[in-house]
Amino acid sequence: MKFYLLGKLNVANPSAIAESIIQKWEREGIIKYLGEQNDVRPFIESSSCVVLPSYREGAPMVLLEALSMGKPIITTNVSGCKELITPKIGSMCQAKDSVSLAKSMSKMLHLSPRERMQMKQNARNFVLTKHDKRLIVERYINAAQIYSLS
Known part of the structure; x- marks a missing residue:
């Protein structure tokens, strides 16, 4: 099982997940952060x-x-x-x-x-x-x- 996270990090939003936490999760292999994507279809398809x-x-x-x-x-x-x-x-x-x-x-x-x-x-x-x-x-x-x- 793999978890991919797509989208912009909203650092100005206090209820958003902090960038440091996302980086930690990535280092630990919990998620793969893919950032903003213009075309999400290939990611949804897979x-x-x-x-x-x-x-x-x-x-x-x-x-x-x-x-x-x-x-x-x-x-x-x-x-x-x-x-x-x-x-x-x-x-x-x-x-x-x-x-x-x-x-x-x-x-x-x-x-x-x-x-x-x-x-x-x-x-x-x-x-x-x-x-x-x-x-x-x-x-x-x-x-x-x-x-x-x-």
Whole structure:
């Protein structure tokens, strides 16, 4: 099992993981920090699941990207994230709770090959039926038309 960390280190955010801790984890072989990436697709593709243990999110694009590529997700019960998760496509843990996160990750690791495959199919179908750009544009146009009629 390998853990890869992608993204910018937010040293100005007091709730972010300190750069020194990330460097320590890297020295200890716990994670591999890959920094900011312009194209996350190759990293998502090579992953068995995507984990976003966020403290708060607006629209978690990385989760939508992962789901669109048929990857199960693990995320926290915060606004933005919790609206995307169901037990059929991943696991939700408590924010700021490393024990809860570890349990969710362990649960994912212990899925049978059949369960894992079903979760991957469910992830892809979830995005296609709920978050496809065409559907969102259509909903937006319908809402705009309803609003302009009133």
